[in-house]
Amino acid sequence: MEIKISIRKANDATSVIELVGEIDVYTSPKVKDAVSGLIDSGIYNIIIDLAQVKYIDSTGLGVLIGGLKRVREHGGSVHLICNNPQIRKIFDITGLVKIFGIFDTEEAALRALK
Amino acid sequence: MEIKISIRKANDATSVIELVGEIDVYTSPKVKDAVSGLIDSGIYNIIIDLAQVKYIDSTGLGVLIGGLKRVREHGGSVHLICNNPQIRKIFDITGLVKIFGIFDTEEAALRALK
Amino acid sequence: MTGSDSIELAIPRRAEYVAVARLSVAAIAGRLRFSIEDVEDVKLAVAEACTGAIARGSQLGGRIELLFEGGDEALHVRVVAFAPLSDLQELRGDHGQGPRIGALGSYLIRALMDEVRYEKGSHGALDLIMSKRQQFV
Amino acid sequence: MTGSDSIELAIPRRAEYVAVARLSVAAIAGRLRFSIEDVEDVKLAVAEACTGAIARGSQLGGRIELLFEGGDEALHVRVVAFAPLSDLQELRGDHGQGPRIGALGSYLIRALMDEVRYEKGSHGALDLIMSKRQQFV
Numbered sequence: 001m002e003i004k005i006s007i008r009k010a011n012d013a014t015s016v017i018e019l020v021g022e023i024d025v026y027t028s029p030k031v032k033d034a035v036s037g038l039i040d041s042g043i044y045n046i047i048i049d050l051a052q053v054k055y056i057d058s059t060g061l062g063v064l065i066g067g068l069k070r071v072r073e074h075g076g077s078v079h080l081i082c083n084n085p086q087i088r089k090i091f092d093i094t095g096l097v098k099i100f101g102i103f104d105t106e107e108a109a110l111r112a113l114k
Numbered sequence: 115m116e117i118k119i120s121i122r123k124a125n126d127a128t129s130v131i132e133l134v135g136e137i138d139v140y141t142s143p144k145v146k147d148a149v150s151g152l153i154d155s156g157i158y159n160i161i162i163d164l165a166q167v168k169y170i171d172s173t174g175l176g177v178l179i180g181g182l183k184r185v186r187e188h189g190g191s192v193h194l195i196c197n198n199p200q201i202r203k204i205f206d207i208t209g210l211v212k213i214f215g216i217f218d219t220e221e222a223a224l225r226a227l228k
Numbered sequence: 229m230t231g232s233d234s235i236e237l238a239i240p241r242r243a244e245y246v247a248v249a250r251l252s253v254a255a256i257a258g259r260l261r262f263s264i265e266d267v268e269d270v271k272l273a274v275a276e277a278c279t280g281a282i283a284r285g286s287q288l289g290g291r292i293e294l295l296f297e298g299g300d301e302a303l304h305v306r307v308v309a310f311a312p313l314s315d316l317q318e319l320r321g322d323h324g325q326g327p328r329i330g331a332l333g334s335y336l337i338r339a340l341m342d343e344v345r346y347e348k349g350s351h352g353a354l355d356l357i358m359s360k361r362q363q364f365v
Numbered sequence: 366m367t368g369s370d371s372i373e374l375a376i377p378r379r380a381e382y383v384a385v386a387r388l389s390v391a392a393i394a395g396r397l398r399f400s401i402e403d404v405e406d407v408k409l410a411v412a413e414a415c416t417g418a419i420a421r422g423s424q425l426g427g428r429i430e431l432l433f434e435g436g437d438e439a440l441h442v443r444v445v446a447f448a449p450l451s452d453l454q455e456l457r458g459d460h461g462q463g464p465r466i467g468a469l470g471s472y473l474i475r476a477l478m479d480e481v482r483y484e485k486g487s488h489g490a491l492d493l494i495m496s497k498r499q500q501f502v
């Protein structure tokens with residue numbers, strides 16, 4: 001019932017936020033802080049690694065959407081790493097699969113940025 | 115919240131009951147039926163494999179104790195396979211560690227029967 | 229579960245307790261032998277309902293009360309005092325003016341459950357009632 | 366959790382619902398940041414209390430009511446109408462005659478929790494009250 005957040009650079013222009021745990025109304029403010037902090041520091045290409053996220057709710061989706069809106073103002077992008085079928089289903093149901101790039105691996109997400 | 119039970123012969127005199135799941139007041143009657151059935155069929159050396167059991171309560175312990183009492187009348191034994199620290203703790207707390215043989219592997223349990 | 233088999237859960241109307249509701253309903257749906265996928269659906273729908281009750285119901289008292297009932301091959305969940313009566317039109321999709329609260333959450337509840345409705349409850353507030361039918365494969 | 370942060374759970378007094386109580390209390394203890402080992406302890410103790418309530422309380426109504434309260438660095442659990450009043454002596458360890466019901470279960474509850482007591486509750490039955498202190502490592 002917690003979330004672990006770690007951030008690292010993939011290259012000069014791109015950072016990866018790795019999330020481990022569950023993203024819900026209690027934990028999503030922490031995710032929002034991490035995303036906002038990165039954007040405030042001038043990083044507009046963000047890969048969010050959801051591979052170890054077992055649960056995401058509408059507040060978590062809202063944080064991802066909010067981040068995407070902000071980076072787009074700078075010509076940036078938010079790509080997601082996700083191969084959990086239950087999580088992918090949530091992106092399908094909400095139609096968010098059409099606005100995010102969703103990839104199985106970090107390599108695929110990085111390739112799509114080039 | 116379910117229990118899966120499978121029974122197989124280890125040798126002519128010994129059978130292994132493999133349990134997967136949780137043993138509580140709801141599922142322990144099924145375990146009891148399996149143990150009783152084996153004893154009724156004349157098997158008095160029983161290895162109960164708890165390696166994939168994540169939870170056991172007093173009713174589950176009661177079934178193991180009941181089985182042990184019955185096989186002892188025939189000079190038999192009940193050996194347990196268990197390396198989950200939480201489950202071992204329950205056997206420690208209740209003192210049952212002194213009446214059952216508890217082993218890390220099936221090989222060790224079988225060797226102890228010789 | 230039959231009529232007398234209902235389960236009640238009351239938690240503080242606060243974000244940190246939504247996980248308790250989520251895990252409790254997962255256990256209930258599991259007990260009813262819902263498939264793993266359906267358990268996940270019900271879990272998310274109940275969590276979204278609690279999240280909505282937190283956002284909408286700050287003036288409705290400090291607790292969220294959930295009633296679960298199984299039977300006729302479905303799980304029925306009532307969220308007591310989910311929202312003030314004045315939210316009814318907006319919740320029914322008749323937007324009116326002003327921003328919509330938690331539109332994504334409401335959308336997910338409707339997508340994940342088989343039936344969703346609102347009813348005037350005993351406390352002069354709206355209850356949210358939702359049902360998930362069991363799939364037999 | 367403070368006073369107003371209590372959680373209530375009512376389940377049918379039947380074996381198949383003990384798992385629901387177990388998973389709910391695990392979520393509650395987790396939320397209170399109990400260690401994984403302490404969560405397991407509380408989970409088993411609450412399950413044993415429900416199992417005891419099923420064995421002892423068949424005449425005490427069809428439901429088991431559990432009240433959880435966190436605070437002063439401990440989780441307090443009250444099992445309402447755990448047993449009939451006539452069980453008090455035996456529960457306190459004064460065996461009397463006759464066989465003891467669920468001695469192993471009571472023993473585990475005492476071993477796993479920091480405090481266990483019985484109290485005459487509002488329904489003319491015994492409530493079981495147990496507490497687990499939080500370990501700070």
Ligand SMILES: Nc1ncnc2c1ncn2[C@@H]1O[C@H](COP(=O)(O)OP(=O)(O)O)[C@@H](O)[C@H]1O
Nearest residue numbers: 058062065094095096099328329330331332333
């Ligand atoms: N399918 C979608 N595609 C794009 N944006 C969306 C989609 N669904 C919701 N949004 C946007 O995501 C944000 C958060 O949604 P929601 O949780 O419904 O709102 P709120 O924060 O008001 O509760 C809003 O800005 C909304 O416009």
Ligand SMILES: Nc1ncnc2c1ncn2[C@@H]1O[C@H](COP(=O)(O)OP(=O)(O)O)[C@@H](O)[C@H]1O
Nearest residue numbers: 172176179208209210213465466467468469470
């Ligand atoms: N530490 C122990 N060592 C040996 N036998 C035990 C121990 N604890 C309990 N037993 C036996 O295990 C059986 C089941 O225990 P328990 O669950 O307390 O009884 P009940 O079935 O009456 O509720 C009883 O026969 C009891 O005598």
